[in-house]
Amino acid sequence: MSVNIEDFYEIEPYSLDAPEKQALLLARLNELTKLHYLGCDTYSDILDMIYDFREGHGVKKIRTSTDSEEEIADKYALLYAEKLEDVPFLPVALFKRLELKSVPDEDVFKTMTSSGTTGQQVSKIFLDRETVKSQQKVLVEIVKSFTGASRMPMIILDCPSVVKDRAMFSARGAGILGFSMFGTKKIYAFDDDMKLDVEGVRAFLSEHEGETIFMFGFTFMIWQYFYKELKRMCDAGNGCRDIFNLENAVLIHGGGWKKLANEAVSKDEFKQSLHDVCGIKVENVHDYYGMVEQTGCVYMECECGHLHASIYSDVITRRMKDFSVCEYGEEGVIEVLSSLPESYPGHAILTEDVGVVLGEDDCPCGRKGKYFEIHGRMAKAEVRGCSDTFGG
Numbered sequence: 001m002s003v004n005i006e007d008f009y010e011i012e013p014y015s016l017d018a019p020e021k022q023a024l025l026l027a028r029l030n031e032l033t034k035l036h037y038l039g040c041d042t043y044s045d046i047l048d049m050i051y052d053f054r055e056g057h058g059v060k061k062i063r064t065s066t067d068s069e070e071e072i073a074d075k076y077a078l079l080y081a082e083k084l085e086d087v088p089f090l091p092v093a094l095f096k097r098l099e100l101k102s103v104p105d106e107d108v109f110k111t112m113t114s115s116g117t118t119g120q121q122v123s124k125i126f127l128d129r130e131t132v133k134s135q136q137k138v139l140v141e142i143v144k145s146f147t148g149a150s151r152m153p154m155i156i157l158d159c160p161s162v163v164k165d166r167a168m169f170s171a172r173g174a175g176i177l178g179f180s181m182f183g184t185k186k187i188y189a190f191d192d193d194m195k196l197d198v199e200g201v202r203a204f205l206s207e208h209e210g211e212t213i214f215m216f217g218f219t220f221m222i223w224q225y226f227y228k229e230l231k232r233m234c235d236a237g238n239g240c241r242d243i244f245n246l247e248n249a250v251l252i253h254g255g256g257w258k259k260l261a262n263e264a265v266s267k268d269e270f271k272q273s274l275h276d277v278c279g280i281k282v283e284n285v286h287d288y289y290g291m292v293e294q295t296g297c298v299y300m301e302c303e304c305g306h307l308h309a310s311i312y313s314d315v316i317t318r319r320m321k322d323f324s325v326c327e328y329g330e331e332g333v334i335e336v337l338s339s340l341p342e343s344y345p346g347h348a349i350l351t352e353d354v355g356v357v358l359g360e361d362d363c364p365c366g367r368k369g370k371y372f373e374i375h376g377r378m379a380k381a382e383v384r385g386c387s388d389t390f391g392g
Contacts, residue, residue: 003027005134005339013142013310014367018360021311021369022084028339029087029347030080036345037079039102043090043345050088051078085316085325089335089348095123095293103128103343112174114292123293128343135296135340138312139178145367146286146300147182147250153208154183155201155249157217157226159190172218174295179216179252189217189226196229201244213249215280219287222253222274223265230277246278254288254298267305289374293346297338299372304364306371312339315372317357318350331356331375352378 003024016024037044081087094100101108107128114123127135156176163173180186187204190196205213217226233243251274265273271282289307290298297313309315316325317332326332334353341347355374363371 032347096121101126152214215251294338302365
């Protein structure tokens, strides 16, 4: 069956059980494989090599074939996976080495780049208007199931210079712009030197007293420049609640766990420490897992501390020795699947992260779909979290 992204929109993001979700998502991913095979020469060359190796026959020349419609349909069928784990995936490093796009240059509306330290290559992700539209729509559908549908006054725990270039976004800028859709009036908590604007934030909180405040930022930067500054002020004799009272706040954060692990900061300690200095409830602090190569399909942390795959995406763990699929509870390399990318072949990506799929459809939070945890980066993988590369 043919499935478009619009077919997902009327379904609640965490409402389908495994058989229903697999049928819907697999049909969509097969359509994307075909779309990118036709649209991206490099991707089609890769698939030709994969299928030659696996099956002894290729799918070469489908695009220029003079075969009958029936013969062409038979060749297309070779591209179609029967299970989610059989959808051909690309290693994420390819996006750093190749310009992979399935639309003409004139249709590229926005280019996003991954984070990287000086001298590192960065991924370039080419987006057309329709893919951007889908990313924004899906992000809203996923996040509002955690925060509610209403937009809220928003504190962005970053500096304004990150989003100045609207045509070429870094991962940080893309995250800020995407989550800003949930904010009404917005304020940046830091200046461009990452100095906390204490009086500006105080005035903002006073203006919106009694309202739920939406906060967004990147994990390490929140710890380094927000928590530590509030802690320093508290230790200097100021009552913590006299600085900021964020009892009514909801915080979404992601990226940068590698540096916090180096400081021996656990997720529980991160939440409790923030509560201690500004009153935010630990159950209102939500981590998320995502990447610039699959913007929009974020994996949100539930109240039980688990990351969840929505109907728009899925996660698979693979054994490094042969890329076979891991059992639940077995650590492996994370592969992520997304229903969104139409302008570039990023619908199935093998990441450089390791983790464990804990189960499916039975998380105590009640949300259906796979739930998992990330354990860190593969050995010798580059540091690439949105905030890992800031400030040394």
